[in-house]
Amino acid sequence: MTQPAATTPSPRTSGKSGAASGSPDEQADDAADRTTTRTATGPDDLSPAEVAALIRAVDVDRAAATLSGVARRTRVVAHPGLGRRTGAPVWLKCEDEQHTRSFKLRGAYNRVAQADPARRARGLVAASAGNHAQGVAYAAAQFGVDSTIFVPTGANSVKVARTRRWGARVEHVDGGVDAALAAAEAFAAQGDRLMVHPFDDAAVIAGQGTVGLELIEQVPGLRTVVVGVGGGGLAAGIAAALAGHAHGAQVRVVGVQAENASAFADSFHAGRRLCAPADTIADGMAVRTPGRLTLALAASLLDDVVTVDEDAFWEAMVLLRATGGHLVEPAGAAGVAALLRHPGLAQGPTAVVLSGGNIDLATAERVAALTAAATVPATRLA
Numbered sequence: 001m002t003q004p005a006a007t008t009p010s011p012r013t014s015g016k017s018g019a020a021s022g023s024p025d026e027q028a029d030d031a032a033d034r035t036t037t038r039t040a041t042g043p044d045d046l047s048p049a050e051v052a053a054l055i056r057a058v059d060v061d062r063a064a065a066t067l068s069g070v071a072r073r074t075r076v077v078a079h080p081g082l083g084r085r086t087g088a089p090v091w092l093k094c095e096d097e098q099h100t101r102s103f104k105l106r107g108a109y110n111r112v113a114q115a116d117p118a119r120r121a122r123g124l125v126a127a128s129a130g131n132h133a134q135g136v137a138y139a140a141a142q143f144g145v146d147s148t149i150f151v152p153t154g155a156n157s158v159k160v161a162r163t164r165r166w167g168a169r170v171e172h173v174d175g176g177v178d179a180a181l182a183a184a185e186a187f188a189a190q191g192d193r194l195m196v197h198p199f200d201d202a203a204v205i206a207g208q209g210t211v212g213l214e215l216i217e218q219v220p221g222l223r224t225v226v227v228g229v230g231g232g233g234l235a236a237g238i239a240a241a242l243a244g245h246a247h248g249a250q251v252r253v254v255g256v257q258a259e260n261a262s263a264f265a266d267s268f269h270a271g272r273r274l275c276a277p278a279d280t281i282a283d284g285m286a287v288r289t290p291g292r293l294t295l296a297l298a299a300s301l302l303d304d305v306v307t308v309d310e311d312a313f314w315e316a317m318v319l320l321r322a323t324g325g326h327l328v329e330p331a332g333a334a335g336v337a338a339l340l341r342h343p344g345l346a347q348g349p350t351a352v353v354l355s356g357g358n359i360d361l362a363t364a365e366r367v368a369a370l371t372a373a374a375t376v377p378a379t380r381l382a
């Protein structure tokens, strides 16, 4: 069933790429396949010239102007305990304190703001495990238009309730984020509505990249950024922003995925798009197929994509709660989880993006219990 392998540029190179293709049957098959890593479907070939044009199209300055007065410029706080563990100054970028409690509002709003007004007026459509959903619903409310969001069955109920609170209509779809995405795309095409992709869109990537612009200004001598990866929009956007604005300084950007949902990491290291199962507590990052644009950007702009085990997310959430009182969701703790498992990642002043704070009740209760029991090793860093 697997089609010829795509040859997206390998990490840190920008060689000519090839193509992968696949039928709708194969896509459905991929969605159902929970046990193996497979070649992704769809054309994958971005030439070096296309990658260069894409980097130019990711206009983070324009996004920053658009988001001024809309997104919060979230604070950064030093984390001395992680600094001691890693031997480098570590700063936390508190996107858990963003409106809608995640960075996702940045990309969603930027995309919607740039859209054709007539199409925007026909309504917004999105697919999401919950954070992008809230970003799109929030943007819809700001522009006074309808929004319909397709979420995977079993999605975090707190995120779904908050999405509805912004006025969105929510449709549940079996089969994970990828199936929700297919349903959303079909619905958008039917009514010529505005589909707001969660990650594979230059305006979305640019909006997420404004996190990187703020980090340059907020972290003195910034040298490393560690950030969670699902479809790759946040990491690609930050890397694009830093490539254009770090004033000659080399800032390393390292992505983090769950070992149990490692499609992006696998693809980054293989140099071609691969699908993988996604079964992790970090629901915000449970994407089975990397973006075509985001992977191409990552291949030329990211330094590495590492993975962490499920316990690392728990340890990171407990550490963050015990030190500074940050109650973040699992995906939001990915960067800290990576520093716990790979302390050497922090080289020079290091920023870790706390990308989301929409934690569900059961997870929050378990984090509280683990914190009180102080049995999790990371609490020793308090």
Ligand SMILES: Cc1ncc(COP(=O)(O)O)c(C=O)c1O
Pocket (backbone or CB within 6 Å): 102, 104, 131, 132, 198, 199, 208, 228, 229, 230, 231, 232, 233, 234, 235, 284, 285, 329, 331, 332, 355, 356, 357
């Ligand atoms: C809290 C959180 N962190 C990280 C990510 C990953 O973002 P991206 O899909 O842009 O890689 C997401 C995606 O929804 C998220 O919700």
